Amino acid sequence: MKTHYLLRKSWQCALLVSAVVSALGLTGCNDSDNNDASDGSGNTVVPSIGAANANKWYDEGEKQLVQNMALVENTQTAKNIILIVGDGMGISTLTAGRILVGQTQADNEGGEEYALSFERFPYVALSKTYNTDSQTPDSAGTMTAMMTGVKTFRGGINIGPSVGYGDCTASQNDELVSALDLAKMAGMSAGIVATARVTHATPAATYARTPARGWEADYYIKRDGQDGLGCRDIAEQLVNYEIGGGLDVVLGGGRRNFLDYTQTEGYGYRDDGRNLITEWQAKDAGNVYVENREGLAQLDASNTTRLMGLFTRSHMSYEAQRDAEEEPSLAEMTEAALNVLSKNDQGFFLMIEAGRIDHAHHGTKAGLALHDTQALHDAVERVVAMTNPEETLIIVTADHSHVMTMGGYAQRGNDILGLVRNTDGQLQLALDGKPYTTLLYSNGPSARDNQSYDANGERVALYDEGLTVDSLNQSLVPLSSETHAGEDVAIYATGPGAHLVRGTLEQNMIFHIMSQAGDLINRAENGVAQASSGS
Numbered sequence: 001m002k003t004h005y006l007l008r009k010s011w012q013c014a015l016l017v018s019a020v021v022s023a024l025g026l027t028g029c030n031d032s033d034n035n036d037a038s039d040g041s042g043n044t045v046v047p048s049i050g051a052a053n054a055n056k057w058y059d060e061g062e063k064q065l066v067q068n069m070a071l072v073e074n075t076q077t078a079k080n081i082i083l084i085v086g087d088g089m090g091i092s093t094l095t096a097g098r099i100l101v102g103q104t105q106a107d108n109e110g111g112e113e114y115a116l117s118f119e120r121f122p123y124v125a126l127s128k129t130y131n132t133d134s135q136t137p138d139s140a141g142t143m144t145a146m147m148t149g150v151k152t153f154r155g156g157i158n159i160g161p162s163v164g165y166g167d168c169t170a171s172q173n174d175e176l177v178s179a180l181d182l183a184k185m186a187g188m189s190a191g192i193v194a195t196a197r198v199t200h201a202t203p204a205a206t207y208a209r210t211p212a213r214g215w216e217a218d219y220y221i222k223r224d225g226q227d228g229l230g231c232r233d234i235a236e237q238l239v240n241y242e243i244g245g246g247l248d249v250v251l252g253g254g255r256r257n258f259l260d261y262t263q264t265e266g267y268g269y270r271d272d273g274r275n276l277i278t279e280w281q282a283k284d285a286g287n288v289y290v291e292n293r294e295g296l297a298q299l300d301a302s303n304t305t306r307l308m309g310l311f312t313r314s315h316m317s318y319e320a321q322r323d324a325e326e327e328p329s330l331a332e333m334t335e336a337a338l339n340v341l342s343k344n345d346q347g348f349f350l351m352i353e354a355g356r357i358d359h360a361h362h363g364t365k366a367g368l369a370l371h372d373t374q375a376l377h378d379a380v381e382r383v384v385a386m387t388n389p390e391e392t393l394i395i396v397t398a399d400h401s402h403v404m405t406m407g408g409y410a411q412r413g414n415d416i417l418g419l420v421r422n423t424d425g426q427l428q429l430a431l432d433g434k435p436y437t438t439l440l441y442s443n444g445p446s447a448r449d450n451q452s453y454d455a456n457g458e459r460v461a462l463y464d465e466g467l468t469v470d471s472l473n474q475s476l477v478p479l480s481s482e483t484h485a486g487e488d489v490a491i492y493a494t495g496p497g498a499h500l501v502r503g504t505l506e507q508n509m510i511f512h513i514m515s516q517a518g519d520l521i522n523r524a525e526n527g528v529a530q531a532s533s534g535s
Helices: 011-024 051-069 091-102 139-148 179-185 218-223 234-239 276-281 293-297 330-341 356-362 366-386 509-518 520-533
Strands: 080-086 123-128 189-197 249-253 287-290 306-310 348-354 392-397 404-406 439-444 475-478 489-494 504-506
Touching: 080 139, 080 179, 080 366, 080 509, 091 366, 091 404, 091 489, 139 179, 139 509, 179 189, 179 348, 179 509, 179 520, 189 330, 189 356, 234 276, 249 330, 276 287, 276 306, 293 330, 306 330, 330 348, 330 366, 348 366, 356 366, 366 392, 392 509, 504 509, 509 520
Parallel strands: 080 348, 080 392, 123 504, 189 249, 189 348, 249 306, 287 306, 439 475
Antiparallel strands: 123 489, 392 489, 404 439
């Protein structure tokens, strides 16, 4: 089907074209007032001013329509499930991130036309992110919803919503089972990859249960007066996760929560005298531990039973500031994880988190957030290249949004991290006579630290030469840390069961979709039965 959409006459003509063009082979409306020539075949030649571009958009729209009409739902059981979370990657971050990546392409038309790797997935939905006790959520409650199918309170990890934050005793009677737990019960391999600490809220919600997300090491439980009541810190739960023999891959930051404070001269955060890294290594001769990019690059996946890599003391570096000699990229960690996990014929569950998008937003540093979004885009490309689309469900989403906005009336192709310019290239000025950036925050530390307003309450003037990738974008309400936002976030999916991602969903539906696609509950029950019978 070949058509040409000519933007020339009234709306009646446009409606006529769209209604009959396919049936009659028409490409435009005749008009005695136009001077268009014929190409000799009876088709009207596209006008030289503007219509060629209009024709491009029309043809591309038709092409996308044909692709959408050809979609066939994959209802097979997913062998592998990969959940990819851009922490804090709200809609405005997606749009701005798309433009940033697009503007790095040699043949870009401005960046706006670009599509991130996961934006090319065929199925999309919206996710409602609120926690049971909070209109604007946190990562613990949101990731619990995604991993267990149960919404819960802000700050709780895989604990039911009736428990109060930090209530150790009550939490032990209301622990939830995660999708990763089910995968391990089913005989699948399972792993986590994160640029945050591996004990941080999002990765922790795959394997741990705690009423307080901050209990990453035993020190914090003691600090909160809950020691001796039976709760285990998150790092200890990771190392001694016993379902299916333990986690198969753990890659990210956060060494401090695995090491004793006194033994490491203040480096570690443990107060129990234990070195959880050496304890984990001692569990199996095939357990491989690495601490830098070189060690990961030299990994022999064929001789690795389980892999742990803790590359930094706390969170890993922002992608734009990462030392490539020391820290692997998110895509490189993803590749290593897939090489280890894919050895299991029963399949695997993998959670990948771009955790530092969130942290950059909290600091009102949009440039850093967008470059970490680009790192997620790269990691998803690696996932797609290394997996079979017929047997692997891939879901890309966010746990929550942030209060970054994208505004002004910048010209097409304007630097997404720069000042707003009109279509004539001139700076747009606010009522105070000063320019402003496309990306702004409604609250955050930049308003507190005189980055947005001076001592007289006047807005600080911005200049191109003063803008860098780690600049603080101006904000309105002064806070020590920018807050999350409460609006819906996107879900993208491809592979078996991906067609279930549609409409506006409660966030906990992501668990149910993964479980249904991978038949996790039945497979887990069968796996437990076989283990109990010794077969």
